[in-house]
Amino acid sequence: MTTTAEPTGAEQTGAEQTSAPGPQQVLERVFGYPAFRGEQQAIIEHVVAGGDALVLMPTGGGKSLCYQIPALVREGVGVVISPLIALMKDQVDALEAVGVRAAFLNSTQTPDERRAVEQALRAGEVDLLYLAPERVTVPATQELLASIRIALFAIDEAHCVSQWGHDFRPDYLALSVLHERWPSIPRIALTATATAATAQEIVQRLDLGQARRFVASFDRPNIQYRIEPKNQPVQQLLQLIRTEHPGDAGIVYCLSRASVEKTAAELQAQGIPALPYHAGLDAAVRADHQSRFLREDGIVMVATIAFGMGIDKPDVRFVAHLDLPKSVEGYYQETGRAGRDGLPSTAWLAYGLQDVVQQRQLIDKSEGDAAHKRRMSQLLDAMLALCETVECRRAQLLAYFGQELPGGRCGNCDTCLNPPESWDGTVPAQKLLSTIVRLDRERRQRYGAGQLIDILLGKRTPRVEQLGHADLATFGIGTELSDVEWRGVVRQLLAQGLLAVHGDGYGTLVLTEASGTVLRGERTVALRREVVRASRSGRSRSAAASDLPPAAAPLFERLRAWRAATARALGAPAYVVFADATLRGIALTEPSTLDELSQVSGVGAAKLERFGDAVLAIVRGEEPPAPSESTPFDEPALAVEPPVDDVPPDDIPPAE
Template identity: 70%
Template sequence: MQHMTSTAPSPLETLERVFGYSSFRGDQAAVIDTVVAGGDALVLMPTGAGKSLCYQVPALVREGTGVVISPLIALMQDQVDAMAALGVRAAFLNSTQAPEQRRAVESAYVAGELDLLYLAPERLSVPSTLQLLDRGRISLFAIDEAHCVASWGHDFRPDYLQLAVLGQRWPAVPRIALTATATAATAEEIAVRLQLTEARRFVASFDRPNIEYRIVPKDNPRAQLLELLRTEHPGDAGIVYCLSRKSVEQTATFLTKNGIAALPYHAGLPAEVRSSNQSRFLREPGLVMVGTIAFGMGIDHPSVRWVAHLDLPKSVEGYYQETGRAGRDGEPATAWLAYGLADVVQQRRMIETSDGDAAHRRRLGQHLDAMLALCETVECRRVQLLAYFGQDSSACGNCDTCTAPPQTWDGTVPAQKLLSAVVRLDQRRQRYGAGHVIDILLGNETPRVKQLDHTTLTVFGVGADLTEGEWRGVVRQLLAQRLLAVGTDGYGTLEVTAGSAEVLRGTRTVALRREAPRSPRSRPARRSKAADTVPLDGAGEERFERLRAWRSATAKEAGVPPYVVFHDATLRQIAAELPTSLDALAGVSGVGAGKLEKWGAAVLETVAG
């Protein structure tokens, strides 16, 4: 059922007037037309592709209030501020508000004075919220971060399971579910759980060509990260992901001591500290946020130039979602991951000792196998990454395996030596971790090796042809190929697998990856097409910096992130075109009617100098 009046503006008119853009991108127009006409939609679109417009524009075109279900309580104020800057009437309801604030929002909703209302999913389990929604007119329901409903996605939230009530209670109201990452299986689970199996599905390309993917062998990862930031990203905003809270704290301290302003973010910090750190990251230029995977979902920070992982992500979906927080503005960005043997051992051990049945552990193992395959591939990483989401592509020329291709070598004999050592120890009813097994192969007469009489093993010293680092690479890759397993004793001990027997018998060859030597890198000089469309001379660059300084002061005074005022791309265009009137300024991409009225005169004054 359609809720449009004959005088309602068209989606394109709304895009131009409110948001200041002259055309839609990719599938946006088709998605918006579907929802405006009263249809349901399931949208899979990468971070930075403009998912929000897919529900914001229909909410402004259709009569009533668009209700947005979002798990991002900490970001709702920023989302509402961004809408207010555009002249859109938006508000939120969540647990951070005082009762009088909630009552004012509820009154505005019932009176039809809101274009958008943001709700946390848990509020829909409160009967009074459902009754409140009944008292107003709803133009659409938008379910943001919809992968949270999928138990095999990377960010499951039980509160999302109850969202099927929206279609049952308000069957005539269109629903749009959106996520930045989902395999075909995850998308199907989202559709089933939200009762959107009849919805029209839109799957955009998952390719983010401006992101350079790099995975490096782990060797003092904090020092490696520091080198990356000093040589390639000095002064750039970025995000570091760590698995544990302790690692988050230590990494933030390490970076700060080395002259890089860094803040921690994890669930163990007081809520006010998390909120303050997140707010600073969004508002202060060049800050680094060190967090667990809980950080960053829904962060609309266009100028994050790099994302680093100091621990192996548990799944390709999680990795893609987290790396996608870099380069949202389309400019070059880096996704960097340090990966080593300890990561594989730790993840395998966590799976083997996890709660749940065998099927649960098998699914976790499949997620990890896909992540390990991405790390160990000798082919283009982007091809492998996109194939995981069912998308064909060709070598990108913008990942480490394209720019410095690794070699493969026949590791069958080293694999046989290592597996033989594990078997010999097992015959003595002894199991040990990688370090001890490697000491035996290298012939290292450590106190422990001598105490356990392991110098008498037939494999003692047979591996002197490889270095300790090379042996660790062999162990890591055998674990990745499931030719070696981690024991369930919780100590990271090594065990043979069914596949090990074929290697030991010589009926299966083992191809291993040899890292290509990397030359020191300097800050990349590449520029994206977006930057090249607005070339600036010296005077133009000076105007651009003047505009950035004005934006920073304006944002600080308004208490909003700088990008809420204008994005860099808009400021560059203003600096290049030198508008001298409000009409001319209105023609710049990203300058809508609300921002023109609010800040147009100040921008013209700043440009004039």
């Protein structure tokens, strides 16, 4: 039941807020940006006017400003539904650093801490409040919200309500209560990952039928997408880090917890500052590793998909996948965590035959019904098509989300930079398929790729001799290709649906209905010839500084060193002080006065006052003053504790 409250602090100042600054003024003075990007202005003006909105915008596209600025312009508190409580403090710190009064309520706080936030809310002393979806559905929270003036509701990571996301956060499905209880309050749902079908599901589940849709381009031109054959993947990853991203922050995704632990240990043994992260680790360990990743420069996080959602770290220079993602949506979301600051970054994936077999087996073993398995197979097929394409990867990625790339080629993905050959693989395909037919008909036997390739190459291994496979008519007829090339043939036939993995759990290969058209010569098989990509080498500076003029690079590195020391002193992530893009702007322009410094993108009024003198001293080559101790974000990070009230833990990682 909605309650009627006495005028709160927020309501009492409503008359004063009629002359409050508009969106453009807030953008410039608070956040330090000279102009809006893309559709930001249209979205903000629509929400400020009281309209509901569904915003589909890529990671790094500036989604947060789309609800932060309306919350500062409209009367009342902006209530943000955010999925991970482990990140709420950093989100609040970043806002307080620019002078915004922000707070959160979650299960890591003591009763006294929560009461203090509630009192500040009722007194009109909070502009933005962060809540987890689990807390929104609690009656006590709804009564608290009913007692204050609300400016808007922002539902971040809104794809969690869809069929592919709600297993992660089921309480997202209950957020339709916002419209039922507060029908006049504007709502803005935001996500960086949504096809047209997912967007429609968000609309239905959140009751956003009247919401205006804003769909930004999903293109991230600063990210270089690269997919290469898997061959000693950890060594390939080490080469990527050492030759292209020395000293850079990065995320490495693995499919299993065991591979996360093993990969992190191997990187550490090679001198790479790597940390593991997965749902099986103790909560305190996960929190510590996440904190180090956010606050220290150059940390490489090796993780399952339990890590990354809501991470605002703008200077992640690479995202690497050592296992095949299950869908293009998942791949796009995960790679989107690189280069949020718009600077050059890398999305790298090592992909092999075993990945395809493993993913097919996972689908076969899943507990879903036939329709679910068919849907999962369709998602995997789209991911395989992206991996195997000979066309521009960025164009194919955008096409998946219903968008076109002007010109059809981006010039900044591996297939554009090193175009692969397409070759006629019909005869090799017939040889492989014929071997499977003969084993099935003559021996009633099924085998995996390794045994089939040994037969085609004419290898007299003990197993081949023992099973009598040297007597097959196809024995030794495939010597025109190498073992690696044959594995590529098998992988691509699986991707094209001309082969299938049997459901026996052993990874054995069987024919499909389409196989017959190849065997009968009714269909040609075009295959991709892998290109060995020469890595960029000789980098000694961070990727963020690599394309700066030589004269500006030393100043950039001095600024980074000062930022790291300042962030440590303040107990905050480095990007809360200044992002790399802002440091680059300072290094390029070398401002000599506070007024000149204020013109650099990302330097707002609060940061200018707090850090301006130190930055100017560094530009002049002098020793900067020590960080001020009077900081709005110097309180120690909250420890990870069990919930202290009747609210369930709201930092639940997704199932793996």
